[in-house]
Amino acid sequence: MKYLFKLVIALFLAMNIHAQSYQSFGDAYGISSFNNSCPSDTCFTLTPDLLWKTGAVYSDDLFDLTRPFDGTFCLFLGTKDGTGADGFAFVLKDTNILSIGPSGGSIGYGSLAPSIAIEFDTWDNGGADIPADHTSLHYNGNSILPVVPSISLSSSGANVEDGMSHTARIVWTPGDTTLYMFFDNVLRFSHKVDLINRIFGGKTKVNWGFTSSTGGSSNLQQICFPAKPVSDYYDTLCQDSCLDFDQVSYDPNYSYSWDNGILDTLPFVSLCPSSSNTYKLFKQSKLTRLIDTISVILSIQSKPEIVMPEESVLCSGSLLLDVQINGGLSYNWSNGSQSSEINIVDTGFYWVQVETAFCRVRKSIKIICPKLPNVFSPNSDGINDYFSPFKDYSFSEGNFQIYNRWGNIVFESTEISSIQLGWDGKQNGKTSSDGVYYFTFTYRDKKLEDPKQIAGSFHLFK
Numbered sequence: 001m002k003y004l005f006k007l008v009i010a011l012f013l014a015m016n017i018h019a020q021s022y023q024s025f026g027d028a029y030g031i032s033s034f035n036n037s038c039p040s041d042t043c044f045t046l047t048p049d050l051l052w053k054t055g056a057v058y059s060d061d062l063f064d065l066t067r068p069f070d071g072t073f074c075l076f077l078g079t080k081d082g083t084g085a086d087g088f089a090f091v092l093k094d095t096n097i098l099s100i101g102p103s104g105g106s107i108g109y110g111s112l113a114p115s116i117a118i119e120f121d122t123w124d125n126g127g128a129d130i131p132a133d134h135t136s137l138h139y140n141g142n143s144i145l146p147v148v149p150s151i152s153l154s155s156s157g158a159n160v161e162d163g164m165s166h167t168a169r170i171v172w173t174p175g176d177t178t179l180y181m182f183f184d185n186v187l188r189f190s191h192k193v194d195l196i197n198r199i200f201g202g203k204t205k206v207n208w209g210f211t212s213s214t215g216g217s218s219n220l221q222q223i224c225f226p227a228k229p230v231s232d233y234y235d236t237l238c239q240d241s242c243l244d245f246d247q248v249s250y251d252p253n254y255s256y257s258w259d260n261g262i263l264d265t266l267p268f269v270s271l272c273p274s275s276s277n278t279y280k281l282f283k284q285s286k287l288t289r290l291i292d293t294i295s296v297i298l299s300i301q302s303k304p305e306i307v308m309p310e311e312s313v314l315c316s317g318s319l320l321l322d323v324q325i326n327g328g329l330s331y332n333w334s335n336g337s338q339s340s341e342i343n344i345v346d347t348g349f350y351w352v353q354v355e356t357a358f359c360r361v362r363k364s365i366k367i368i369c370p371k372l373p374n375v376f377s378p379n380s381d382g383i384n385d386y387f388s389p390f391k392d393y394s395f396s397e398g399n400f401q402i403y404n405r406w407g408n409i410v411f412e413s414t415e416i417s418s419i420q421l422g423w424d425g426k427q428n429g430k431t432s433s434d435g436v437y438y439f440t441f442t443y444r445d446k447k448l449e450d451p452k453q454i455a456g457s458f459h460l461f462k
Helices: 005-010 195-199 416-421
Strands: 022-026 029-031 043-047 054-059 069-076 087-093 115-121 134-139 148-152 165-173 178-183 186-192 205-213 221-224 232-238 243-245 254-258 269-271 277-285 291-301 311-313 319-322 330-333 341-344 348-355 360-368 397-403 409-413 435-444 452-460
Touching: 043 054, 043 205, 087 165, 087 221, 115 178, 115 195, 134 178, 134 186, 148 186, 205 221, 232 243, 397 416
Parallel strands: 232 291, 311 360
Antiparallel strands: 022 054, 029 043, 043 221, 054 205, 069 165, 069 221, 087 115, 087 205, 115 134, 134 148, 165 178, 178 186, 243 269, 254 277, 277 291, 319 341, 330 348, 348 360, 397 409, 397 435, 435 452
């Protein structure tokens, strides 16, 4: 089985382990983390590198034998191999007995009964021990006769008093009453036992922790209890966009499922919320059936609007385009400008792309100089009866004026509907005479912008 230590620390699974505090006994005392690979602020020296010391650390929370347990711990077993002793023990014990036993080869749990202990033994005392640093399982404080015989801690048989941190993972599955012990992510043994009835006489809640000792030889022996973090991920998306969530690595020893109707069975998915939302990823151990819940909390930023018409008229002079928006961090125009506003002097297509902290929006505008009609015939034949060059224009306000050759106004309107309908060729109810007429159209595409003007001439034929 493959278990990466950094993932166990990051997603520490334990139905019995909550945000806890611990108590030290004997020669044990609290310390800061002893290694960067053990990112925890809950660490202890169980024994200093001195002879005949004993130490223990127990959780303030009781171990509920009716519930699964899955805990990974960081161990430092010292730097002395041939002269280093004696090691650790993971201990479950009755709440009514002492917390620590003798020093030396009993590793601080000897004589504690009822109890069960998993040894991490670094000294060969003969008998059931073996020369390699080893592990074994013991009932009721009997450190001489193991129930699970000694095997090497490292799967390769290597020395673990190497000045490096190592991991111990203890798993209890009450459904099949089985204890598992992993060392450095490798399963070293499993043991089936009815802890409630066989060991603890019907009790379902017991103390749990670690004991340690030195004897005629010693080592510095330390442990970290990694706290279970809040597995929350936060991100902000632009409206109508997606997040490719890949923050949780896939582990074949777990199964995955999502809520909110997501059908994927992998920890990486594409999330496309229509509004701010929280998604939950359930990571379930195939071994213990324990479930870790990971929350993905997404906020949505509204997509900003670029206020600019799709088309505008420019026949002379220049046209100012100002697209500044709240929260705009960068502006990029098709002509290379990086300002929020530009002056246009030529017709054609222009686009601008605006970026905010989380959004990117783009809009185009077509600048035209329309070919205006130069004749019309208001003779009521239904064809070209109105002079209406601006019926397809979109504008917020305007002033349309028509003059005869002597400069007299024959038609004027500021009503948008009247401007778009046009002039019917009449003045004071009578059709005007043939001839050349002149017009001006002053307008704004939107309020508060500078007014624009179009001017020209046309010929009236009856």
